[in-house]
Amino acid sequence: MFVTKGPFIRRTLNSYFTTPNSRMKKIMRANFIDRNWRLHNVQRLHHNEAVCCFVPDYVFEQVIRDGSREERDKAIHILKLSERLRSQRHFVSATDPKRFGIGGHTERRRVVYDMHNIGDDNLLPGDPVRYEDSTDTGDSNIDKCFNHTGSVYDFYNQIFSRNSMDGEGMAMYSSVHFDEDLDNAFWNGRQMTYGNGGGGFIKPGTLTDLIVVAHELTHGVTQYESNLAYSGQPGGLNESMSDVFAIMCDQWVNKQTVNDSHWLIGKDIMVRGGALRSMKSPGGAHPGDRQVSHVRDYREGMGPHQCSGIPNKAFYTACMKVGGNSYETIGKIWYIALKDRLSRLSQFQDAANHTYTIAAELFGEDSNEQKAVASGWSEVGVEARKPTVEEIIVERKKLLSKIDSRLGR
Ligand SMILES: [Zn+2]
Numbered sequence: 546m547f548v549t550k551g552p553f554i555r556r557t558l559n560s561y562f563t564t565p566n567s568r569m570k571k572i573m574r575a576n577f578i579d580r581n582w583r584l585h586n587v588q589r590l591h592h593n594e595a596v597c598c599f600v601p602d603y604v605f606e607q608v609i610r611d612g613s614r615e616e617r618d619k620a621i622h623i624l625k626l627s628e629r630l631r632s633q634r635h636f637v638s639a640t641d642p643k644r645f646g647i648g649g650h651t652e653r654r655r656v657v658y659d660m661h662n663i664g665d666d667n668l669l670p671g672d673p674v675r676y677e678d679s680t681d682t683g684d685s686n687i688d689k690c691f692n693h694t695g696s697v698y699d700f701y702n703q704i705f706s707r708n709s710m711d712g713e714g715m716a717m718y719s720s721v722h723f724d725e726d727l728d729n730a731f732w733n734g735r736q737m738t739y740g741n742g743g744g745g746f747i748k749p750g751t752l753t754d755l756i757v758v759a760h761e762l763t764h765g766v767t768q769y770e771s772n773l774a775y776s777g778q779p780g781g782l783n784e785s786m787s788d789v790f791a792i793m794c795d796q797w798v799n800k801q802t803v804n805d806s807h808w809l810i811g812k813d814i815m816v817r818g819g820a821l822r823s824m825k826s827p828g829g830a831h832p833g834d835r836q837v838s839h840v841r842d843y844r845e846g847m848g849p850h851q852c853s854g855i856p857n858k859a860f861y862t863a864c865m866k867v868g869g870n871s872y873e874t875i876g877k878i879w880y881i882a883l884k885d886r887l888s889r890l891s892q893f894q895d896a897a898n899h900t901y902t903i904a905a906e907l908f909g910e911d912s913n914e915q916k917a918v919a920s921g922w923s924e925v926g927v928e929a930r931k932p933t934v935e936e937i938i939v940e941r942k943k944l945l946s947k948i949d950s951r952l953g954r
Pocket residue numbers: 597598599760764784787
């Protein structure tokens with residue numbers, strides 16, 4: 546039951562055996578058991594990676610091991626909360642997504658709710674405070690969230706002709722001011738939820754930045770399209786898709802070419818400096834960054850936020866080979882892959898083969914774009930190839946069954 550390594554535990558054990566007072570010993574032993582029980586349970590719960598949050602668990606797990614008592618308590622609180630929201634998303638993803646879609650609209654529809662710093666997920670979404678056509682509230686978190694949600698809708702709509710996350714005009718619900726100083730943002734299968742930051746790891750007010758909003762909303766798009774599982778390589782692809790479309794949205798809004806972009810996810814949001822993830826150099830965004838950037842470093846059981854560095858680097862490399870605007874070339878290829886080719890259990894090799902094939906369909910055999918896709922995947926150790934006839938038949942069957950389920954047949 547006990548975790549028997551780490552500086553905190555060594556420190557605690559040393560103090561325990563060198564403290565003469567027996568009452569003090571009892572108190573310290575009780576604290577030791579309590580903290581390690583909590584750490585053990587948080588770790589156990591998090592092996593079941595069913596859902597996404599913006600800041601990866603390993604950032605907080607490291608704080609539990611190395612941080613001060615106050616930092617540890619906050620980190621444990623965040624992990625417990627994200628686990629609860631995860632189970633909700635698992636439930637929602639497993640049920641008919643149309644239940645929550647309320648689609649059929651052709652205009653964008655946003656609603657932002659205020660949770661008034663209450664951290665009870667049973668009370669989501671909270672009080673509605675901002676709708677379409679309403680004016681600024683004066684609360685920067687609420688207004689930022691509302692405006693950035695609009696930018697993400699416009700990006701998908703204008704670049705990919707997509708009408709909201711389900712493609713059918715579903716309303717976009719967001720809750721802000723969730724909990725006092727929560728350092729995370731979540732997609733729970735039906736809505737976005739944003740903490741205030743300021744808990745010690747994330748700067749206050751930065752969780753409603755454009756790239757965070759775009760990342761979270763893309764989890765919604767993925768859920769309604771390929772519905773990639775949130776574990777193993779499909780989980781890495783799921784996380785990567787959110788980063789890929791978030792960085793493209795950031796480039797589109799800021800009118801940046803691939804050479805102008807910083808290719809960072811969560812730039813300037815971390816209290817300790819650096820960014821949360823780097824698509825150009827996975828693993829090098831901040832000192833505790835554990836992302837990998839090559840399939841030789843992939844291991845079974847690796848978290849989606851860790852192995853997403855592999856497809857992220859493939860996408861970055863392909864974009865840099867082509868130049869110009871990512872969302873006009875390689876981004877279109879990735880969008881078709883997400884929408885029509887990938888499925889729940891797709892692996893990195895499947896993503897490489899599909900994007901390679903789509904590149905030829907859109908831009909021609911041996912086009913610069915197709916060569917760029919091949920070298921992007923090759924850079925991370927995946928050799929893209931055209932699928933065999935058998936693989937095409939299997940994929941077509943999957944696509945037909947997806948269309949049937951969308952049509953309710
Ligand atoms: Zn995510």
